[in-house]
Amino acid sequence: MSLLMENQFGELPPDKAIDTKTFLDTVSHIPAFFDCLGSKVFTIIKSDINGNITKVRAVYVTNPAKYTTLEDILVAEREAHGAEWPKVGATLALMWLKRGLRFIQILLQSLADGDRDENNPNLIRVNITKAYEQALKRYHGWIVQKIFNAALLAAPYRSNFLKALSKGEEVKEEDCLANVRQFLVNYTATIDAIYELYTNLNAELDYTV
Amino acid sequence: MSLLMENQFGELPPDKAIDTKTFLDTVSHIPAFFDCLGSKVFTIIKSDINGNITKVRAVYVTNPAKYTTLEDILVAEREAHGAEWPKVGATLALMWLKRGLRFIQILLQSLADGDRDENNPNLIRVNITKAYEQALKRYHGWIVQKIFNAALLAAPYRSNFLKALSKGEEVKEEDCLANVRQFLVNYTATIDAIYELYTNLNAELDYTV
Numbered sequence: 001m002s003l004l005m006e007n008q009f010g011e012l013p014p015d016k017a018i019d020t021k022t023f024l025d026t027v028s029h030i031p032a033f034f035d036c037l038g039s040k041v042f043t044i045i046k047s048d049i050n051g052n053i054t055k056v057r058a059v060y061v062t063n064p065a066k067y068t069t070l071e072d073i074l075v076a077e078r079e080a081h082g083a084e085w086p087k088v089g090a091t092l093a094l095m096w097l098k099r100g101l102r103f104i105q106i107l108l109q110s111l112a113d114g115d116r117d118e119n120n121p122n123l124i125r126v127n128i129t130k131a132y133e134q135a136l137k138r139y140h141g142w143i144v145q146k147i148f149n150a151a152l153l154a155a156p157y158r159s160n161f162l163k164a165l166s167k168g169e170e171v172k173e174e175d176c177l178a179n180v181r182q183f184l185v186n187y188t189a190t191i192d193a194i195y196e197l198y199t200n201l202n203a204e205l206d207y208t209v
Numbered sequence: 210m211s212l213l214m215e216n217q218f219g220e221l222p223p224d225k226a227i228d229t230k231t232f233l234d235t236v237s238h239i240p241a242f243f244d245c246l247g248s249k250v251f252t253i254i255k256s257d258i259n260g261n262i263t264k265v266r267a268v269y270v271t272n273p274a275k276y277t278t279l280e281d282i283l284v285a286e287r288e289a290h291g292a293e294w295p296k297v298g299a300t301l302a303l304m305w306l307k308r309g310l311r312f313i314q315i316l317l318q319s320l321a322d323g324d325r326d327e328n329n330p331n332l333i334r335v336n337i338t339k340a341y342e343q344a345l346k347r348y349h350g351w352i353v354q355k356i357f358n359a360a361l362l363a364a365p366y367r368s369n370f371l372k373a374l375s376k377g378e379e380v381k382e383e384d385c386l387a388n389v390r391q392f393l394v395n396y397t398a399t400i401d402a403i404y405e406l407y408t409n410l411n412a413e414l415d416y417t418v
């Protein structure tokens with residue numbers, strides 16, 4: 001059974017509102033994804049993403065009825081924080097969280113699409129680099145970009161990565177990728193909706209770390 | 210007033226036993242040291258060290274009377290955890306914490322000693338590299354070593370670093386270094402005592418991350 005398939009994202013309602021509780025419960029299984037990358041180097045990233053989730057949840061639990069949807073949280077924080085917003089609270093945490101989620105999404109999509117380095121067919125560096133360039137690079141200064149390049153060397157082989165996604169079981173590559181494609185449907189829709197939310201509320205920032 | 214001088218380590222008793230509560234209270238001011246390095250890149254390291262401290266404290270608070278000294282904790286965990294020990298609990302957290310503390314100690318000592326790159330007198334890369342080589346490098350695999358080399362580029366200028374150590378006040382370099390030397394006396398003795406403890410209890414590990 002695939003790691004991803006066990007905790008699928010739900011289908012969005014027509015108005016694309018994201019239920020906070022359901023989102024938090026599902027997304028809390030995502031940091032384990034970084035264990036599939038094998039190296040201990042990635043536990044650092046896992047903690048960063050875990051921190052984002054903890055921060056959003058911490059706001060949610062103070063008033064679940066008020067914060068039913070992710071939009072409710074952003075709107076309430078905009079009211080509460082004045083000029084500090086959006087670089088504050090759950091709004092900031094979700095801003096970064098969605099980038100990490102997008103990184104994973106593009107990486108998986110790229111594998112599902114069969115993007116491949118013909119000279120190194122068992123590496124996934126091209127797929128990771130594509131995901132990094134589209135989801136994160138512009139928010140990273142040149143030193144973090146250099147650190148990414150070093151960390152890339154710790155990326156697992158394609159075969160090991162697919163095996164890890166299947167929880168260590170030997171499943172056929174095509175079966176694993178079919179699972180990935182299935183997972184991506186609602187996952188991608190959810191991330192797209194969060195990005196739309198940030199655009200609509202003018203909550204997106206582009207400072208670099 | 211110097212950041213370091215405000216939270217000096219106490220003098221050790223003749224038997225070199227380290228009082229857990231005093232140690233935890235003093236060492237909890239150390240992670241702020243990494244803010245002196247200026248770049249956001251180092252907040253990652255700050256969290257790692259903060260995590261170590263939190264883990265030791267979590268064990269301590271379960272039974273302060275039982276865990277009066279750091280040695281008490283290690284001995285109790287050796288009893289409790291069998292073959293897993295010492296790669297477990299507060300023993301593991303303190304094992305890594307002492308390496309981070311040693312890194313800071315050697316860096317400060319090197320500055321106090323006047324080690325300097327004559328061609329780049331306003332850089333502290335030689336001092337950081339010396340500290341890294343002596344305290345941490347052997348516990349890092351080649352990829353983390355590469356990441357270190359990238360992170361080194363984010364190191365602050367010497368003048369800015371000394372200013373940050375003095376909490377942003379313009380103090381004379383010699384006054385700042387005199388503070389550093391004063392701080393190092395008990396700080397170094399405390400770290401030495403923790404290293405001795407690990408040697409005596411055969412609790413040191415040399416696996417790499």
Ligand SMILES: CCCCCCCCCCCCC/C=C/[C@@H](O)[C@H](CO[C@@H]1O[C@H](CO)[C@H](O)[C@H](OS(=O)(=O)O)[C@H]1O)NC(=O)CCCCCCCCCCC
Pocket residue numbers: 044045048049051052053055089092093094096097099100103128136144147148151152153155209249250251253254353356357360
């Ligand atoms: C001893 C030797 C070592 C020396 C030092 C080494 C230091 C290494 C540091 C490298 C950076 C690691 C990645 C983490 C980067 C993070 O800095 C960023 C911003 O992080 C955000 O910052 C905000 C404030 O600006 C809030 O604090 C957010 O927190 S809040 O919740 O409090 O609001 C926080 O997530 N997150 C990111 O860029 C997100 C990264 C997501 C996933 C990336 C996947 C990449 C996979 C790569 C595979 C090859």
Ligand SMILES: CCCCCCCCCCCCC/C=C/[C@@H](O)[C@H](CO[C@@H]1O[C@H](CO)[C@H](O)[C@H](OS(=O)(=O)O)[C@H]1O)NC(=O)CCCCCCCCCCC
Pocket residue numbers: 040041042044045144147148151253254257258260261262264298301302303305306308309312337345353356357360361362364418
């Ligand atoms: C998106 C793009 C980015 C892509 C990915 C980037 C990933 C970056 C990762 C780089 C590594 C950062 C440094 C952290 C290294 C840590 O891995 C190690 C071991 O950390 C220990 O591990 C144990 C288990 O083995 C326990 O979990 C300990 O935790 S426990 O408490 O739970 O027991 C934990 O501290 N700590 C260390 O090596 C300690 C480092 C201390 C200070 C170092 C100062 C260096 C200053 C350098 C100045 C130039």
